[in-house]
Amino acid sequence: MLELSAATLVGKGLHREVHVHPDDDSKCVKVVVLRGEEETRREQAYYRFLQRRNIDWISLPQFYGNEETNMGPGAVFDLIRDDDGQVSKTLAFYLDNLSSTPELVESISQALIKLKRDLLEQNIITMTLKPKNMVLQLRNDGMRCLIIDNIGNSDIVPISSYVRFFGRKKIERKWGKFKQSLKRDDSQQQIEVICKRI
Ligand SMILES: Nc1ncnc2c1ncn2[C@@H]1O[C@H](COP(=O)(O)OP(=O)(O)O)[C@@H](O)[C@H]1O
Ligand SMILES: [Mg+2]
Structure with missing residues (x-):
């Protein structure tokens, strides 16, 4: 059984705690x-x-599947570094600090x-896209943005998961709402620039 503690904690959301995997620091345990049981079920079904x-x-x-921990069942994922x-920081963190780092506008937009x-090429369906559920990975070849929470399809008939045409419509709609939420959340000039680019 994995022993999780304050020492292994790397992040916390509304439902889950995220810990470094005690036996493999390239992975995390949620x-x-x-x-959060319903979200976890949906997430894992979509991952499969x-x-x-x-x-x-x-x-x-x-x-990578589930492992028992002292805090109950844990879901094992890559820990993005x-x-x-x-450990990579969330897009929310970077957006909050954008006025002091305007030079990042271009690389964030590209990411x-x-x-x-x-998402479009691989028809990956997400729930609501939120900056705190995305991380920006700083790589030698540039920044990469990954979604670390809230993927999957909660439609009763999830046709968008199977038919690319409907998938594209859904992804475009989610992306439009994501942009709207960025604009609403923050009036910073740099965020306006990002929203125009993406
Ligand atoms: N795979 C990951 N790699 C790096 N950081 C992560 C990863 N997953 C989660 N985190 C961090 O932990 C926080 C909470 O994780 P999240 O999965 O969003 O939990 P919740 O389901 O409670 O919202 C995130 O905002 C992020 O900072
Ligand atoms: Mg989250």
Whole structure:
């Protein structure tokens, strides 16, 4: 059984705590702390669907199944790290600090453009896209944006998962809402620039 503690904690959302995997620091373990069972079920079902399709894991951390922990069942994923070894920070973090780092506008825009292209090319369906559920990985070849939470399809008849035409419509709609939310959340000039680019 994996022993998780304050020392292994790397992040916390509304439902889950995220810990470095005690036996493998390239992976993380997510445990539900508050009513996240339904989200976890949907996420894992969608991950299994993507695994069967054998997608390229460019924009999503890979999922490695569940392990028992002292905090209950834990879901094991890649822990996204920058090339210098630091755990990658969320897009929300970078957007909050954009006024002091305007030089990042271009690379963040490029990372988001590439993310959207990959979602469309591989027909990856997300729930609501939020900056705190995306991380920007600093790599020697540039920034990459990955979605670390809230993927999958909650439609009763999830046709967009199977028919690319409907998938594209859904991805475009989610992306439009994501842009709207960025504009609403923040009036910073740099965010306006990003929204125009993506
Ligand atoms: N695979 C990952 N790699 C790096 N950081 C992550 C990863 N997954 C989650 N995190 C960090 O942990 C936080 C909470 O994770 P998340 O999966 O969003 O939990 P919740 O389901 O509670 O919202 C994220 O905002 C992010 O900072
Ligand atoms: Mg989250």
